Amino acid sequence: MTKLPRTDRPRPRVRASVMLSALRATKNLASECGQCAPLDPVSLNIDPYEWVSLFDYLTYLEEAARVLDVTHLGLELGSRFDVGDLGPLGVLFISSETIFDGFLQLQLFLQAWQEDTEVALDTDTDLYSWSYRIRTPSLRHLRRQDALLTLSVVTTWLRLRLGRGWSPAEVHFEQTAPADLLPFQRFFRAPLYFSRPTNGVFVTREEGNRRVGDRVQPYLPFMRRHLRDLIEVPVRDRDIAEAVKAEVARRLGLQPVTQRAIAQALGLSVRTLQRRLSGEGVGLRSIVDEVRMSVLHEALDDGARAGALARRLGYSDAASSCRAVRRWTGQPPSALIKSCEGGGVAE
Template sequence: MARSSDAEPRVRTSVLHSVTAATRDWAMAQGRAPWPTPALASADPYAWIPLRDYLVFFEGAARRYREPNLGLELCRRFQPSALGPLGVLFSTASSISDGFAHLSAFLGAWQEGADAICEQDKALFSWSYRVHARNLSGLRRQDALFTIGATICWLRLRLGPHWHPSEIHFEDSAPHDIAPLRQFFKAPIYFGQETNRILIDNDDAGTTFRDAASAVFFPFMQRHLSDLIEDRGLPAFLVERVQAAVAARLGTEPVTLATIGKAVGLAERTLQRKLALSGTSLRAIVRDERERKARELCAPGQAPVARLAEQLGYSEASSACRGIKAWTGATPGELAKLGSLEN
């Protein structure tokens, strides 16, 4: 039975198992007491648990150990095998760009509620990752550090230990001490961005690998992950992919049935029909993404209204203000004041 697109997002237990084990090993190496492991209903690595449980564990451990970069500390201990067939598919792909393409296409088989987008221009290839569920917005910092850091570790296994990306982006604000991040990534790091992103040279992205064993194994992993996606329910998966494509383009390029259809590999009418069968539409998804983004940007000290309109994909500031008031019942200024009182 297909899951609703607005159901609570989940993740496979293998991810939490790996993170709790890495946390325990790191704590013991530091001479500190291990953080209690969450009780799980199943030891099956394919079993689903709420994504919230995984994120809460991660953020709780970071606070307990007073380690703001815990995700970065743990990523060195995380192996692609923890993602099961998805990790194998990524780490044995014939090229770096193909590995990222498969990671984006099949992430939903292993984790729900997240965007993963590949983009490329004349100079750079980028891969972005972001947990998009609204009710998890305050629980994403360690997961972002961990995911981006682990991906860099895996790339260095294939490109060499001294390889470094062109840029790193994080949606969170900069920590008080960014030296550990600079030392690890060895690249310019930008904070307060729209998503978490790795940018690499096109030459690196096009690096190919010849491995006869992997070439034989690869199609079986693809088929297995496709079956897992079908088990999840195609309508919910399609809506997630469209949400990710809209989030990646809103405010930077036109968001139309044509551009989003191309991003998810569907003709305009086919996309429109499949979204309708899922009980939604591109217009509704764009509206929801604008509302989510507006609430984040209306925090105290955030973007002025003109910049807000641009980031929400509006041509005029007045249109952005009307939209925000329609969604929330308050103007951007009123929301900012409310946020100040709540803080």
């Protein structure tokens, strides 16, 4: 059995506004059912912009589902979220001129509200898809209710734009199919697919391009600038290597991971980025390899095949991915995949 070196990554966080919205929605649902919600993990007076532990947030959702005995709790909570619960990000989505543009805003700026989260927008087929999942391998067992809540929120907000009777073309879930499908069928009113690599909402091309906003509001550029500023905060609050690592993890497999792209995303010049990384004794390549090693663990845990593994690791072809994996582990991806199928990769 192959042993792969583990890498330390920053503990991911989420804005307190999301936690507070989940607490309020859970309390309201519990009250309607004559039950008591779990204890609050944070003060209800916390600043909505404060960061809180993503682990604590996910744990609360899973514990609430257990205490209230509602296996589809995320669906119930998501339908109760208001646009303002995601601050300027929610307003950007609901104010976008088209559904495609709304999805694009979520892809570009979600990291300002929740860290270590993979978001992708695919427009290469007849269906537009917006997919979502938390990347942190150690949180894998806590992602179920959060995924349901997120898909519920996005679907609810789309119905605000497209009409209450609207339904997605398809909905995909990471989780296995539940014993009781009825709550899912009643809420989404769409074809449901389980045990997929990620969670996603699909809309038709016509719906994605349909103009649903009267005009682009003049305040939207200011909100985008505000969100960019929030994304840049880690560069000032944390060491540069940590900020670069978070940006690489966000881009890997989705956007270019070059010095110029990373520097621009962090609001630095290429020379300043190089100088600050050198001052901490690291380089961009070593950080990219570290993130790829972490993603490799997650992909193997998910049962990814060789082709999908290359994409997840941000390589354009399987040969490049194979060489890199062999350099890290001494074995090709095929051997690691076989090892996992035979009993998993050793910690």
